[in-house]
Amino acid sequence: MKIPNTELYYDLHIHSCLSPCGDEDMTPANIVGMAKLKGLDVIAVTDHNSCGNCGAVMRAGKAQGLLVLPGMELCTSEEIHVVCLFKELCGALEFSKRVYSVLPEIKNRADIFGEQTIIDENDNILGHEERLLINAAGISIDDVSGLLSEFGGVAFPAHIDKVSNGIIGVLGTFPQTAGFKAAELSNVCDKEAFLNSHKEIRNLLFLKNSDAHYLWQISERENSVDINSLYVNLL
Amino acid sequence: MKQAVKKMTVNSVCSLLYCEVVSGGECLKNEVRSGYCGDLLSWVMGRAGSGSAWITVMGNINVIAVAVLFDASCIILAEGAQLDNDSKCKAIANNVAVLSSKKNAFELSGLLYKALLL
Numbered sequence: 001m002k003i004p005n006t007e008l009y010y011d012l013h014i015h016s017c018l019s020p021c022g023d024e025d026m027t028p029a030n031i032v033g034m035a036k037l038k039g040l041d042v043i044a045v046t047d048h049n050s051c052g053n054c055g056a057v058m059r060a061g062k063a064q065g066l067l068v069l070p071g072m073e074l075c076t077s078e079e080i081h082v083v084c085l086f087k088e089l090c091g092a093l094e095f096s097k098r099v100y101s102v103l104p105e106i107k108n109r110a111d112i113f114g115e116q117t118i119i120d121e122n123d124n125i126l127g128h129e130e131r132l133l134i135n136a137a138g139i140s141i142d143d144v145s146g147l148l149s150e151f152g153g154v155a156f157p158a159h160i161d162k163v164s165n166g167i168i169g170v171l172g173t174f175p176q177t178a179g180f181k182a183a184e185l186s187n188v189c190d191k192e193a194f195l196n197s198h199k200e201i202r203n204l205l206f207l208k209n210s211d212a213h214y215l216w217q218i219s220e221r222e223n224s225v226d227i228n229s230l231y232v233n234l235l
Numbered sequence: 236m237k238q239a240v241k242k243m244t245v246n247s248v249c250s251l252l253y254c255e256v257v258s259g260g261e262c263l264k265n266e267v268r269s270g271y272c273g274d275l276l277s278w279v280m281g282r283a284g285s286g287s288a289w290i291t292v293m294g295n296i297n298v299i300a301v302a303v304l305f306d307a308s309c310i311i312l313a314e315g316a317q318l319d320n321d322s323k324c325k326a327i328a329n330n331v332a333v334l335s336s337k338k339n340a341f342e343l344s345g346l347l348y349k350a351l352l353l
Contacts, residue, residue, distance in 0.1 A: 079275050104281060112300045134297065135277035164295040 008041035008227050011219035013073065013083050013158060013184060013209030016057060018047040020114035020134060023214045027123040028053065028060035030215055036066055039221035044071035044085055048133045049103055051096035052118050055089055059121035069227075073158060074099065075134065076141045081158040081165040083184055083209070084148055087231060091152035098151075102138035103131060141167065145179040154231060156182040159211060161189040174201045182230070184209055187219065205230070236269050236284035239351040243267045245309040245332045248288060251350055252343060254311065254334035257318055258326035265308040265332060270347045272340050276301050283307065288347060290340050292316040299325045299333075309333065313340040 014031060015022035035043045045057040045068060054070035061068030070092035071085045086092035107130055108116055116129035139147065141157075148155045160183045163169035167183075174183075182205040185191055195202055210219040246263045249256060256263070268286030273279045274293050283289055285306040291298065294317050302310050309332035312318065318326065318333060326333045336343055 075277075079277065104277060106277075106280060109304060112303050135280065136275065164293065 006226070007224045008067070009039065009221045009224045010042045010044075010207075010227070011035065011038075011040055011210050011212070011223075012042070012044040012069065012071065012085060012207060013046050014043055014212045014218060015073070016045050016047055016053040017115070017117040017119060018050055018053045018129060018133070019073075019213065020048070020108060020110070020116050020132070021213050022047070022114070024115065024117065025215055026213070027119055028057040028121050029064075029123050031057055031218070032060045032064045032066050032068065034215045034218050036064060038218055040066070040219065042067040042069065042227055043218075044069040044083075046071040046073040046083055046085075048073050049075055049099050049135070049137055050129065050133050051086075051089075051092040052129060054092050056119055056121045058089060063121065067227075072096065072099070074139065074144065074155070075136050075165070076144060077136050077138055078141050078170050079136050079165055080141050080167045080170050082141070082144050082155050082167075083158045084144075084153050084155045085231075086151065086153040088152055095148070095151040095153060098147075099137045099139070100131070103133070104135045106132045106135060108132040141171075141175065142178050154182075156180055156184055156205075156207065158184045158209075159186040161185050161194050168198070174198065181205060182207060186211065236271075236287070237352055239268050240353075241351055243351060245288070245334070248309070248311075248347065248350070249334050252311070252334070252336055252338065252346055254336045257312065257333040257335050258323060259332055260327075260330065262309070262330045262332040267308045267347075267351065270344065270351065271307075272344050280304060290343050290347075292340065294318040294322060296322040296325055298322065299329060299331055302331050303329050307331070311336060311343055313338065313343055 058068045157167040212218045271283035271287040272290040289307045312335045
């Protein structure tokens with residue numbers, strides 16, 4: 001994948017309709033269309049424990065002229081959410097297979113959790129993922145960074161300012177052993193206030209993403225990063 | 236799963252443990268057949284038995300979904316853990332009883348175990 005070498009406005013944590021909690025309007029064409037309306041340069045599609053819709057959103061992005069990175073929001077065995085981004089779709093799909101093999105064999109109940117819709121780049125529904133995707137995969141937080149490098153990916157813990165599924169909320173501290181060089185703050189987080197109470201992680205690279213489950217939640221053109229340096233720094 | 240030897244409803248458990256009702260109504264008449272204690276949702280999902288009172292400090296919206304999935308008799312939020320507004324609406328919509336207590340999970344488990352099983 002050729003990534004332009006400039007500062008890009010981003011939203012690197014967006015759910016599609018494959019996530020049970022993702023709205024059914026989070027289709028590839030809609031996500032890309034909304035991101036373009038918002039003036040974003042690059043987005044990543046990050047469904048819970050699956051890269052099943054990444055290819056479709058990437059192709060929709062190509063058709064509409066928007067850079068889309070393949071990604072996933074991994075739920076570790078500690079129930080910590082980690083955003084994983086990949087350089088290539090094939091690496092993402094291989095990693096997705098790995099995660100599936102360590103995901104509990106519990107069926108989704110769409111009436112409770114929502115549909116898990118697999119869809120193509122033209123918003124045609126191809127089917128539904130039967131296994132519940134929001135469960136904890138059998139991968140520990142300490143192993144994520146190392147594992148991701150095998151698949152050409154990088155990882156950073158998601159919404160670390162939130163108690164539920166945030167790394168500090170779950171573990172009580174930001175573990176140095178996990179080897180993360182970046183971390184995500186939620187869109188509503190006051191970064192300075194947060195870092196004042198967590199001085200030990202000041203040196204990390206911080207990203208602000210929407211964690212959008214609905215179209216209107218996708219970020220405005222507010223946060224920018226050099227995507228190449230992101231990969232280089234994190235790998 | 237250890238099954239109750241005494242018949243108790245969510246209402247009687249609520250009085251026993253001095254809980255506040257966060258979400259109630261008809262579901263307060265549910266029979267409490269056992270108990271389960273845990274905060275990792277994917278762990279609870281595969282293990283908690285139907286009819287259990289589930290003691291947790293997790294107030295996330297997925298807690299309600301998991302309670303529906305394993306047919307919990309009620310959720311007991313320990314140590315004053317809060318349910319956010321969306322979760323509260325979901326609990327009411329799905330007829331899930333949610334109680335709240337200042338006691339911690341150990342104390343609640345002990346009292347409930349004694350009342351149900353001894």
